[in-house]
Amino acid sequence: MRFPHLAGLSIFLATATAQEKIYQGFNSGNTFTDQTAKKQADFEKEFKTASALSFSPGSFNSVRLYTNIQAKTTADPISAFDAALATNTSLLLGIWCSGTDTITNELTALQAAITKHGQRFADLVVGISVGSEDLYRVSESGIANAAGIGAGPNTIVRFINQTRSALASTALSGKPVGHVDSWSAWANESNSAVVDAADFVGTDLYPYYEKDLTNTIDNAKTIFDTLLKNVTDSAGNKSVWITETGWPVSGPNFGSAVPSVDNARAYWERIGCQLFGRMNVWWYNLRDSNPANKEKFAITTDLSTTPQFNLTCPAGSGAPVSINTVATKSAASGIKASFLMDSWVYAIVVYGFLAFV
Ligand SMILES: *[C@@H]1O[C@H](CO)[C@@H](O)[C@H](O)[C@H]1NC(C)=O
Numbered sequence: 001m002r003f004p005h006l007a008g009l010s011i012f013l014a015t016a017t018a019q020e021k022i023y024q025g026f027n028s029g030n031t032f033t034d035q036t037a038k039k040q041a042d043f044e045k046e047f048k049t050a051s052a053l054s055f056s057p058g059s060f061n062s063v064r065l066y067t068n069i070q071a072k073t074t075a076d077p078i079s080a081f082d083a084a085l086a087t088n089t090s091l092l093l094g095i096w097c098s099g100t101d102t103i104t105n106e107l108t109a110l111q112a113a114i115t116k117h118g119q120r121f122a123d124l125v126v127g128i129s130v131g132s133e134d135l136y137r138v139s140e141s142g143i144a145n146a147a148g149i150g151a152g153p154n155t156i157v158r159f160i161n162q163t164r165s166a167l168a169s170t171a172l173s174g175k176p177v178g179h180v181d182s183w184s185a186w187a188n189e190s191n192s193a194v195v196d197a198a199d200f201v202g203t204d205l206y207p208y209y210e211k212d213l214t215n216t217i218d219n220a221k222t223i224f225d226t227l228l229k230n231v232t233d234s235a236g237n238k239s240v241w242i243t244e245t246g247w248p249v250s251g252p253n254f255g256s257a258v259p260s261v262d263n264a265r266a267y268w269e270r271i272g273c274q275l276f277g278r279m280n281v282w283w284y285n286l287r288d289s290n291p292a293n294k295e296k297f298a299i300t301t302d303l304s305t306t307p308q309f310n311l312t313c314p315a316g317s318g319a320p321v322s323i324n325t326v327a328t329k330s331a332a333s334g335i336k337a338s339f340l341m342d343s344w345v346y347a348i349v350v351y352g353f354l355a356f357v
């Protein structure tokens with residue numbers, strides 16, 4: 001067997017996040033899969049669905065963004081900010097760092113949002129990720145996989161410094177400033193200056209893409225736990241946040257990994273349910289947005305609050321208990337008639353006549 005037995009994930013989860021508020025949510029790009037810009041109403045719909053998902057283990061009321069800039073503008077603040085304020089959704093902000101020498105436009109957009117919304121905005125901000133998988137894209141595997149333009153550790157550290165300076169006398173001063181990358185980038189000692197500069201270590205972790213590790217769904221938990229342990233070891237005393245994880249519901253096989261709704265459900269139960277409520281997690285994903293991905297990760301269809309699989313976590317998993325278990329007309333508003341039927345059918349089964357009085 002390739003992997004050593006781990007003593008148990010709970011040990012380091014407990015120490016990493018003791019006392020802190022725990023966030024859970026999804027990732028959100030600034031465009032749709034056809035590259036058109038998401039508007040405020042589009043983000044609001046996502047955030048409302050995320051927090052109203054049927055049988056959700058606790059509320060998914062946080063979102064991770066990749067950029068502060070509204071798509072198709074130079075430096076306008078992303079309309080996700082207004083949507084977050086309208087729906088009380090917390091924000092892991094992102095500053096896009098690859099393919100550029102400067103993050104001035106990102107910081108201009110963020111400053112505009114601080115000026116416009118002040119403390120109400122700051123209260124929703126969980127942290128700021130300077131970059132997303134930039135180090136992976138310049139690594140040997142990133143280059144071999146033609147992952148696109150990245151940025152090296154010196155650039156990321158310089159941008160982290162600039163972000164801290166720009167926020168120093170604003171309502172966001174003191175918010176954690178970190179970076180998001182693959183487990184392999186964090187494990188690479190050439191990148192240790194980024195760990196040193198970061199307040200938190202965000203990691204995107206996908207057993208599905210680990211084709212060299214016999215990545216069947218049945219091995220997914222062992223792979224995940226081993227790679228997460230590697231990241232926490234590399235992170236020293238910095239908090240580790242799961243910024244992306246998930247298993248595709250459809251798409252091509254990858255090594256031994258097979259996308260399917262059943263496997264996505266198994267992944268949620270075996271990996272998600274051991275994390276929710278104990279570690280910050282931004283799941284991938286509520287809705288697809290990366291047009292380059294042949295794999296589809298969306299757990300919902302057309303933002304229905306009834307996901308493709310039952311989100312309930314097993315009793316004893318330690319995850320929050322299911323919420324949104326009572327189908328109501330308001331939670332279901334705007335959703336297809338067929339879904340309404342399903343909702344009412346299980347409302348009848350679970351709640352009997354009470355659902356109708
Ligand atoms: C916003 O959400 C936070 C928890 O995420 C909660 O403590 C707060 O009361 C909410 N505020 C409003 C106005 O609903």
Ligand SMILES: *[C@@H]1O[C@H](CO)[C@@H](O)[C@H](O)[C@H]1NC(C)=O
Binds near residue numbers: 139153188
């Ligand atoms: C380790 O990181 C450095 C700097 O980011 C990169 O140039 C190098 O290719 C990485 N090593 C591997 C094995 O990917």
Ligand SMILES: *[C@@H]1O[C@H](CO)[C@@H](O)[C@H](O)[C@H]1NC(C)=O
Binds near residue numbers: 154157158161
């Ligand atoms: C970033 O800031 C740290 C702490 O102030 C400093 O030691 C380091 O030289 C700076 N690095 C870059 C690349 O700006």
Ligand SMILES: *[C@@H]1O[C@H](CO)[C@@H](O)[C@H](O)[C@H]1NC(C)=O
Binds near residue numbers: 187229233234
């Ligand atoms: C993390 O993974 C890297 C790359 O496989 C390996 O070199 C390193 O020894 C691992 N570190 C730990 C603590 O397991």
Ligand SMILES: *[C@@H]1O[C@H](CO)[C@@H](O)[C@H](O)[C@H]1NC(C)=O
Binds near residue numbers: 237
């Ligand atoms: C992490 O370690 C560094 C140096 O080793 C120390 O200065 C810092 O206070 C520690 N931070 C926490 C949160 O323990």
Ligand SMILES: *[C@@H]1O[C@H](CO)[C@@H](O)[C@H](O)[C@H]1NC(C)=O
Binds near residue numbers: 312
């Ligand atoms: C989801 O699973 C839970 C636990 O098995 C069950 O009580 C609930 O009825 C299920 N919900 C739906 C919509 O099937």
